[in-house]
Structure formats: C-alpha cells, structure tokens
Amino acid sequence: MSTLTRPNVGRKTPRVFYFMVLPALVIFAVFHTVPLLSGIYFSFTNYAGYGEWSFVGLSNYINLFRDDRILNAYGFTFLFAIVSTVAVNVISLAVAIALNGRIKFKTGFRGIFFIPNILSILIVGYVFNYLFSNSVPAIAQALGINALTTSILADADTAWIGVVILSVWQAAAFNIIIYLAGLQTIGGELYEAASLDGASSWRQFRSITFPLIGAFFTINMVLSLKNFLQVFDQIVSLTAGGPGTSTESISLLIYRGGFEGGEYGYQTANAVIYLIVIIAISFVQLRILQRREASF
C-alpha cells in the first residue's frame, strides 16, 4: 500500500488535482460540516426551530440527564442494538458457513438470502407488523400457546423483540454476504490438512475459520452496532415508538422532538451526546476486537 504512490518525481502537484477535489470539498463542507457545527451551536440555545432564541449555556445538557424520555430512549436503543448485533452476527456467520459448504444450488440460495437487503425496510416493516399483530396470534391460538395469543407489539415489555426480529431479518442479508466473501478467501487445502489430522468440524471452525475471518468479524460487529444504534425506519413501520414510548429510539426521539415538538435546541444537544457515544463505542469496540484478533 505504501510504496505505490511514488512522489511524482519531485514535481509539484499538478494544479488539476486541486480542481478535482475543491468542488467536492466545498459542497461536503456546506452539507455536512456546516450543519454539524450549527447543530452543536444550537445545542447551547433554547431554539424551538422557529422564532426567537437565546443562549442557555449547558442547561440543555444538564436537563437531558434528568429527562426520563431521553433515558428511556437510550435504554431501549442500547438493549435493542446489542441484542441485534449479537444475533445478526451469530446467524449470519452460521448461514454463511452453511452456504460455503458442499451444498447444491449455492448461487440460488445466496441470491435468496440477499433479497431482504434490496427491499425497503419501511415497507417490509408494514408486512411484519401484520405478521406480528394478526398472523402470529392466530397461529398461537390454534396451537394453544397462550403467551403468544396477543400481539407482541401491543405489549410494552415485548414490542422491542419484534423490532429485533425485523432488523435481524434485514441486516443478516448483508452480513451473510460479507462473511461469505471472507470465507472464500480461505483455501480449501487448510481444511483438507486439518481433517487429515483428525480435527473435528468445531475444532476446524475455532482454529481455522474464525481466526482467518477475524477482520470481517470485527468490521461486521462495528458496523452492525453503529447501524442498529441509529434504528429509525423499522420502528416507524412496526411500533411508531409505542406502546407508550417503550420502543422510542434515539433517532426517532430527535426527529420527533426536533421537528414536531419544538425542541430543536434541546434535541440537538441530545444528538451531540449521541455523536459522542457512537464515536466512543466505535473506538472501544475496534480496540477490543483488534486486540482479541491478534491474540489468536
């Protein structure tokens, strides 16, 4: 990677390279960096999204930690994101290994498992909503499973499980493909040698497969968690944050409070905390996973 770009034999950078990047730099700054900075700025004000505003110092930030609705949103979002991340990675890795095995119709199955990734999660969410509210209770009734005869989405304690199922259903599609790409980098010779030595399938997985796809595992864990922490569409179509506010995610709360609730300044303060949390988690996760990977 490092030796490829020879310094252009001591010459100055042709000016044309600057022309290639400057428009992108300006537009990116206007639509990404400026909103980011103005968001941070307004988080110190009581701006409602319209009309007059004044500086309120850190009071938005202090109030955040005393606001049950905010704390509840963080609690739900983290519970959801951690459970979904673990579930989606376990399931995707298992499916990818099976797909990489000696099975018939490989490409066909691969194509089927990828379907959820090309569908709008919002629309699929509406179908799942019907499935959870009507189909599952009806089936449970017929089978005599009392616990499931009412919709899981209607119960504040179980609604989050519905969101997990929908999210894992969709996210698995992408992760399977990534793991499959990783598995295909491992030569079959390694397994041949291992089975000649009498290693069991589990042993082969632990000593060959998993260490060799470590990089893919790390990246999938980090990206899944980061994506799940930003959950939005799934909730809009499944529960709309309900029952009550039991499945209100941080993104949904920022959107609702900021747009509909006249809490622009307050919710941007929430978003700043959220930004710090996401960055911190991504870094911690990368550090831990990389160290673990190296210890193999």
Next chain:
Amino acid sequence: MTATAESAAPRTSAPSGPAPKALRRDRTKINWWLTALVAACSLTVLIPLYLAVVTALKTPDQLGGTGFELPIGARWENFAEAWTTVKFPRALLNTALVTVGAVLLTLLTNSMVAYAIARNLHRRFFKGLYLYFIAALFVPFPIILLSVVKETAILGLDNQLGLILLYTVYGLSFNIFVYVAYIRSIPLELEEAALTDGASTWTIFWRIIFPLLGPMNATVGILTCLWAWNDFLLPLVILSDPAAQTLPLAQFIFQGQFNTNYPVAFASYLLALAPLLLVYLFAQRWVVSGVMRGSTK
C-alpha cells in the same frame, strides 16, 4: 464492510499436489442434509413475501385467520386501486429520477475525487482531505438532520434535486474509502506512459482510470442505488411538496387511515417493492458479487 482481505489468508492458488482419491471425492460430494437445512432457513426470507402476495390478492372479508391461507379467487383490482391511491406512476417516477440521478452523479464525481486523493496521498493536503471525508463516517445522521433540512429549504433544494445532491455528498465518505484502496492497486506505469505522450490529467482519468474502475463503479453504483431507492428518512424530512414523494414515502398514506384496507395496502407495498425485485431477479449474480467485491477491497 471494508475488511482488508490481505490481512486474512492470502488465497493459496498453488496446486497442493495430488490429494488422495477418497478425499477428493469427499470434497465434491453434495451434502444433502446441509442443503435441506439451508433451504429451511431460506424460508424465513420467503415467508413474509408470501404473506404479502396472498394478502394483496384477497378481499377484505377473507382476511381473518392466520393470513397464510390462499385467497379464494385472486382479486387483482386491489392493485388497480393501490395504483391510483398512492399515485403510483408519479411516486415511481420520482424514485427513479432520484435514484438514477444519485447513481450517475456519485459515479462521476466520487471516483474523480478519490483518484485525486489516491494519487496524492503522500501530500499533507490530500491526506488531510482523505481523513476529513472518512471521519464523517462516524457522524450519526440525526445530529445534522435538523440543520440540513433548514439549509436545503433556504437554498430551494427541498426537492428531488436536493436529494440527488445529498446522496452524492453523504455517500462520499464510504465511496472514497472503497475507491482509493482500489485505485492504489492500479500500477502507475499506464499513467506515466500517457503523461509522456502528452495526455492531460483529465484525459488520463476519463480515458484510462475511469474505465479501469469498472468493477468498483459497479459496486458503488449498486450500493448507491439500493440506498437511494429504499431510503425513507431523507425524503421524509427534505421533500416539502407532496408531489415529489418517493415510493416508500407514498406508503404512509395507509397509516393514518382509521380502517386500513389491508389487501389494497399490501398490493401497494408489492408494487413499490416490485421494480427493484425484478431488476434483482435478472441481475442477482452480478449484484451479489458486486457487494462482495466491495467488502474485500
């Protein structure tokens, strides 16, 4: 999605000598139990789609039960009704316009920016620019959400054009990451030869590099297409005119209703999912391998 494959096992392509015959046969034998298991698992993907199809073909009074029963006499009128209720042609046109625009603009601009960065990474300015774009990957969208909406409204970009621009800008971070890695694996000799022949950097990029980026363009194009086509949050907050509604947004109409007509709603969902699903049916191999390539670069 950007694991470095080279840090994992290098693909050992050297022939490993004649393997014992029994082992060879064992390796190529189909494992039917595993195939059956995979087939069973793939049902979890298909069941929700099946539910959507049968529901879309029912009359409202056939709805009771588990929902998995086959419809008695398919009611195709549901689709006609859905077509007019959500103003399907208009929504489809909007979505197609935004998606095609976003994909084209992304391919043309992001690859060029990545080229300039990749060939000058040893210079402080370009290195800084690279890190600046990549850092944005860690910024969650909600923090810029409210300000971006204000900004686009002020600039008169609260429409399809604004969406095209935003997808191109927000995709930049990830796409540059993918493109730069790929461009740096292209040997410099070609460019140097062209340079001595008197070709300008523009010509070199458009004539030599851009065509060589084919596989990466496919990957970036596919991912951008899926994103722009299915995205919900950005159109929800950016578009101010209901006539500009995209397909996912148009489905909202069924939510506010007091008594949802499920068959019509489901027919509409299927209509919205169908275009991409059809494209995927024909280009499946290509799409999946495109996404896989993005993950190993």
